[in-house]
Amino acid sequence: MTAATQGDLSTLTSKELHHKIVNKDISVMELVELFLNRIEQYDPQLNAYITVVQDKARAQAIEVDNKIRSGELNHPLAGVPYALKDLFCTKGILTTCGSNMLRNFKSPYDATVYDKLNHAGAVLLGKVNMDEFAMGSSNENSAFGVVRNPWDTSRVPGGSSGGSAAAIAAGLAPYSLGSDTGGSVRQPASYCGISSIKPTYGRISRYGMTAYASSLDQCGPMARSAEDMALILQTISGFDVRDSTSANMPVPDYSATLNEPLTGLRIGIPKEFFADGLDAGVAKVINEAVEQFKRLGATVKEVSLPNSHLSVAAYYVIAPAEASANLSRFDGVRFGHSCDAPTNLQDLYERSRWEGFGDEVKRRIVIGTYALSSGYYDAYYLKAQKIRRLIKNDFVAAFNDVDVLMGPVTPTTAFKIGEKSDDPIAMYLGDIYTLPISLAGVPALSIPVGFSDNLPVGLQIIGDYFNEAKLLNVAHQYQQVTDWHRQSPIAFSGV
């Protein structure tokens, strides 16, 4: 293979790669070697991967090659390599959650989504970097170091699924599974110029996905196109007896409706998403994208999500409250970091947790513990839940009149590494357009729609509950007439 072919292959979609495998243009093994090579060459600049599973990937490649040749495997993702955010439990492979607490942790069981991808014949390349325990919007909160944005390595890739987004953007994996609690797949996708979807809460099993905030956490496919996201979502969705909060509803054929025309599509533009604080460059790109949808036959009207401004406050009570309990299991007793020579039980707890957790995790545990404390519960947790209900009602009302909502994913493009590190409030406010969706539990996706000052800008498309098919259809139609999703950072386009 020439250098040019390698670079080309690394920018293909999962669907295209699968076709090349089926057409015998390339074997699974060759494809795996190509990505392993690229990881070796480029990842030192990005730090996207925490663990690369070379041997396992090669062994799996042989197996999948054989099964595809024998006709045993014909899943549309068969043979396509991918990366998992390092909070999905994978038997025999480290699952660090970006934390010193789990630096050496190997799960004895597999997450449901990993299990499903294994059955589909997808080939795991490795586990990718993330903000510690999925807490963060910049990937600076990782015990394994910051991840850099392939479009400008002085900038953050976003978070918490920053490793996933950077790896895809730089051609170090065709797709990845991230997790989204308050925007953690949409925001990094927007910063890195790739596509991602946070499905309706309950669409995908959470079993084996290390919990941050259980009522908000949802696995999210991150990929090069809406078409790829449809395939991935199809593969990993569905009811799981091991997750009571997974939806017991049939999974539609997401690929089947991708080509429906958008004539008559009713788009709502939430006016609150275009108020003060939105960067002018980002606003311009978003408005151009909306114009493109008009040309595709959609109608556009302004709508209101009047309580969305409360989402940051509500989210940063609810998520830390749940996290404070979810992270109690990391106590140095059974697994994970355990301090040296504890003098007594209290010492074991205090030092193991103090040494194991990073600053942002500690901050959220303290916030959450406080919010749930006797005497404060009503004022914080209960009030936040009421706000959550109001926000949900806003969306329900909006979808009475429109099919989808559109707006920016973030107020700005990717910021500089270190720029907001000392200002958690500024960091939290950057989540303002993604949090209302998470609190309501509705699905939303992020697709690249242009650049502002040479940095990618993502459009957020929000749908009604369990209407992922519509979102993917809308995104796919846009990607049929534009090529923003096919742009790759030049610095990573070679061998």
Add this chain to the structure above:
Amino acid sequence: MAQWETVIGLEIHAQLATKSKIFSGASTAYGAEPNTQACAVDLGLPGVLPVLNEDAVYKAVIFGMAIEAHIAPYSVFARKNYFYPDLPKGYQISQMDLPIVGIGHIDIEVDGETKRIGVTRAHLEEDAGKSLHESFHGLSGIDLNRAGTPLLEIVSEPDLRSAKEAVAYMRTLHELVRYLGICDGNMQEGSFRCDANVSVRPKGQAEFGTRAEIKNINSFKFVEKAINHEIARQIELIENGGTVVQETRLYDSVKDETRSMRSKEEANDYRYFPDPDLLPVHISEDFKAQIKAELPELPKAKKQRFKTEYALDDENATILTSSRPLADYFEAVVKQSGCEAKLCANWMTGTLSAALNKAGLDIIDSPVNEQRFASLLARIADNTISGNIAKQVFEALWQGTDTTDEIIEAQGLKQITDTGAIEAIITEIIAANAKQVEQYRGGNEKMFGFFVGQVMKAMQGKANPAEVNKILNAKLS
């Protein structure tokens, strides 16, 4: 000196007899090697999620129905947060604001009086594991086999006024949960244990005194002793000018005393909040109707029915309804033997019960099952054997596998009702005991027993006692 009134409320933890744990598929069987019955969910590994065991819900609801309680159409699991090594997740999944069983009641009997005790609520929760502090290389060990075992915590109103009432309440509840088949009631294994909230107040005072909670008492005897000790402690404290502080105390059964474990100030802030991993539990009217149809006859109703239907006295009715297997056994024996119920009751509370006690067996493990016991009683009723001989046959039934009829046949125990044969023997005996005949005829009526004994001895106990009496009477008069 003031007259004191005691106020007691009990919190009883009944372990529900489900096959698997409340939120995982691991077995609940007791006594396995440490940590062999703890799966990924029980260990609280990253990424695991709880899934509610429907049987635990069923058992909680059937309990609620049995105490005529309000069954919540909508109940919620909550996380109770605290750190302890035997609590793998750092929180216990329990219920707080919306328990599955609401207000109900239990009637207890103390000194022949019936008293109604209010039940505030009953909620589902998971048990913790066990810390093993003894002989583990100088360290503490953790056994998580018990972690996740379903518990029903039954909270009473502060309606109990003495240790005696508390014990009666606990016994009634113990009997009820076993009747319902929702708990094995094994107190040694911790399947049924109790926390007691105890306070005292001057008689006539409306407000409650400050209470102390005595934790984890696992026998009826200890409940009585612990409460009585605590009452005495509180009264003595107040009478000496002190005040009771709200605290948690532990009962030491060896020293027979309670001692402070932690005060109110040291109490945990459990930071309860609804568990986002579990959906609220919806109990439909259909589900309730189904359970109602499956609700067994309860101890009180059964006892009343035994009195009227079988004409049993209070004592026998109480004993025979003290457990469902015993009551079922009794009814089967009455039906299969065709005997008078009173005879069955007497034999059960007498011979059978003595043999079971001696062997330390429960009725369900009796070597003589209801069918074999019924056939024995049937042979008494049809005069094949006498009561005395029947005891001999029972022994043989207990020891071996032969049927009643095989034993009677093999040992030649069949009762002789042939009047000719009895008469011949009696004639011989009267002839051989002239002196005794004279005494009897002279007014010593006790001598009648002597003759009966002689006849029975001569006939190896097989003579029909009624015939013997009749013929002896005729011959001696």
